[in-house]
Amino acid sequence: MAEQSIRGPSEMNFDEPAKNWPMWKQKFEIFLTAANKNGEGEPLKIALFLHHIEERGIEIFNALGLPEEQRTLAIVMTRFENYCIQRRNTVMETFKFGSITQKQDQSFVEFETEVRNQAKFCEFTCSAEGCNQSYIDRMIKDKIILGLENKKLRSKLLESSQDTLEQIIEKCKIAELSETNKKILNTEEDVIKVEAIKSFTVNKTKQPYVNRQRNTQTCERCGMTSSLQHDKFCPAVVEGRTCRICHKPGHFAVMCRKKYSGRRSNSSNYVQAVGGEEREQTGAAVKSTQSVDQQRAADQQRGIHSVNINRQYYDDADV
Incomplete structure (x- = not known):
């Protein structure tokens, strides 16, 4: 090479x-x-x-x-x-070790590595004469438990004070993996809910629009073209007409929703009922139109009368 x-x-x-x-x-x-x-x-x-x-x-x-x-x-x-x-300051290095906490979004492996690396500079060994035994594992275990970001897991590990460092590390890894899987499942459930809400909203907003469009085409009571002006003078309502099929008031036979026994096309009763009603409906439509015209004429007459009264008032005032 x-x-x-x-x-x-x-x-x-x-x-x-x-x-x-x-x-x-x-x-x-x-x-x-x-x-x-x-x-x-x-x-x-x-x-x-x-x-x-x-x-x-x-x-x-x-x-x-x-x-x-x-x-x-x-x-x-x-x-x-x-x-x-x-040039190593053991006191300062120990202070840095004690200040370590798991940062937000920091994985447990990264946190454990940071704790272990800093512990190397703290000289965690017994200072008694002839001892020189290391207690670094215990210090690392304590720091991991106390520095965890997950408070619930921390409280659970504090109850297991007799666990070894390896056991503590294993529990932390399992808990982190469980939380990761839980977030993935929750995210998928949220996506499914959002898609369901979108689908429901689209269907809900489209249906009333179709119904409204359908309702504004034909009057369900008399069969004439429906409008706001027509609703005030619908002949089936204004004249109190009674259906010749179901004998209920408020609509003509041609608009009746009740199923007539037998085929309507072959029923002489149905033809007679509808035929007679069509003639009446035509007359009612004319009357309805006349009623509208009469209403407009009355409104205009009131306006003219009001103008004459005001004019007469000012003429009298001049005298």
Whole structure:
């Protein structure tokens, strides 16, 4: 593999050397292996180290004052590690660890990784003489429980104080997966409800429009063209006509909804009833038209009479 195709680590950030050094060191070791440089001489490997760590690292290397015979890559990296660790503020790192909480929309795996990475810089080991036992797992478990965003899950885990770190992590993953599946199902149900409401609304709005259009064409009582003016003078209502089929008032036989026994086309009674009523209906229609004309004439006469009265009033006033 060509050396030019393998990229080494970028410049190390020395603002937080204790936190950044472990990751940068690991990246450089991976680079040496991938570029097949582990078998090269020490001067070349040190040169590669200084080339990638760049300006601030070169200044620290010069300040170390290593003799030529001690300049191996292992010694140089050990000196850099001591330099970085000495600048670790354990109290501040522990404060940062305690401040970690699961952010909104942050997955549990991301939250767990953040807690574990920060715990590495807190030196959670027993300080008693001869002990040096680590209690990092307990601190990670406590931080995960107390830092969870899901309050319901947090309360449930607090009741399981005897669970191990692995058991707590497993419960958190199961709960997160359950919540994700629940959101997916709720979303699908909402889509189905919305589509159902849209379909119902369209059908509901279309049907009355058809009915209204149908009702404005023909009067259901007399069969004449329906209008607002006609409704006031419908002959079947105004004259109190009675249907000759069902004998109920308010409509003509031709508009009767009751099914007549036998076929209407062959029924002499039906023909007689409808025929006689058609003649009456024609006369009623004429009367209805006359009633409308009479009403208009009366309205005009009242207007003329009102004008004459007002004119007479002003004439008397002039006298």
